[in-house]
Amino acid sequence: MIDVLVVEDDFMVARIHRGFVDSVEGFRVVGTANCGEQALTAVAELEPDLVLLDLYLPDIFGLDVVPRLRTAGHDCDVMVISAAREAEAVRRAVRQGVVDYLLKPFDAEELKDRLERYSARRGDLCAGTVSGQADVDRALGRVAAPTVAPTLPKGMSVETSELVERALRAVDGTLSAAECAERVGISRVSARRYLEHLTVTGRAAVSLRYGHAGRPERRYHWHGG
Template sequence: MIDVLVVDDDFMVARVNSGFVNQVDGFRVIGTASTGEQALERITELRPDLVLLDLYLPDLFGLEVITRMRAAGHDCDVIVISAARELDTVRRAARQGVTNYLLKPFDFDDLRIRLDRYAAQRAGLGTTVITSQADVDRLLSAGGPPRSAALPKGMSIETAELVKRALREAGDTLSATECANRVGISRVSARRYLEHLAAVGHVEVSLRYGGTGRPERRYRWRRA
């Protein structure tokens, strides 16, 4: 189980984000914090594996929290969740080794994909053996170990390959419904495979906004 600390100065946002995290298999929220100082106290007290960190806190800028956390010897991972879009902020976050950077506003699937990807990378890191310079180069260039190719329970390699082929041959984005029609499976099954492929980095996800209702999720094969 991956223990998560949620840091956000807005109580309702922290509550919503905590609910999102607790819906993802393998993750649980063990605490929340609304200020930078409180976040540092909770990190020392709770020792989370992962911190979901807002940058706009009332007492400290979020990146300062990371600096002080590292100086105190805490090695937990950080996913930034913020409305900050400034290039310099994103670059500074990357230099401080954040695992991911998610812009507000976002929906559950946006966060779930990143958590699933983090879990896959974390699991792979635990079994990675360095045997050559190539292994070192691959780890440093990718920001982590090679992503696990294992499929979640209930998925088949054969169907996954059909979904991959449909995306490659499409040459453009596909919705879950369009993919399902090409492969000959249900829309629910197609979406599950598509989201898994997105979580392990093989597929890019974009949103298409219509006149009403929720935006449609579109999937594109990520070319090497």
């Protein structure tokens, strides 16, 4: 079991992230902190294996927490979860040895994928020695990303894909699967499948809209050329 500390200043977001983590097999949240000082205290008390670290904390910038953890002798891993898109923040995170950097907003599946990859890399280093370069590359996260096939997945048509793409490109802002389905004249499930395919191939981007209750709504906007 991998113990996780969630560091997030928004208590509602922290609760959502806690639910996301607890739903992933092999992971459990052992505590939360809403500022940098609380994070340092919580790591000392709870000794988590992994810290999910927001950067925009009310007292100190999140990346300033990492060197203080190391100075105090804590060897927990750190995964940044933040809306910070500044290149310098990403470079600092890399220099400080964070295991991953996930941009907000994201959904449960995106975090689940990151956590499972982290768990696999962690498992590669459980033995006293590595068996070869492949193990080292996996531990450093240097596994090549899978290439996206140029053809549509089975059951999807070029004609419908073009209609969905046209609807997405025409909208000024974002579009939900339900809104896309109404514009194109297909089911919401089919619309979401085509929209997700556009996202996977890099021609669309997805954001999450959080409401007062229930699951966040996935909204899409055109991202291609």
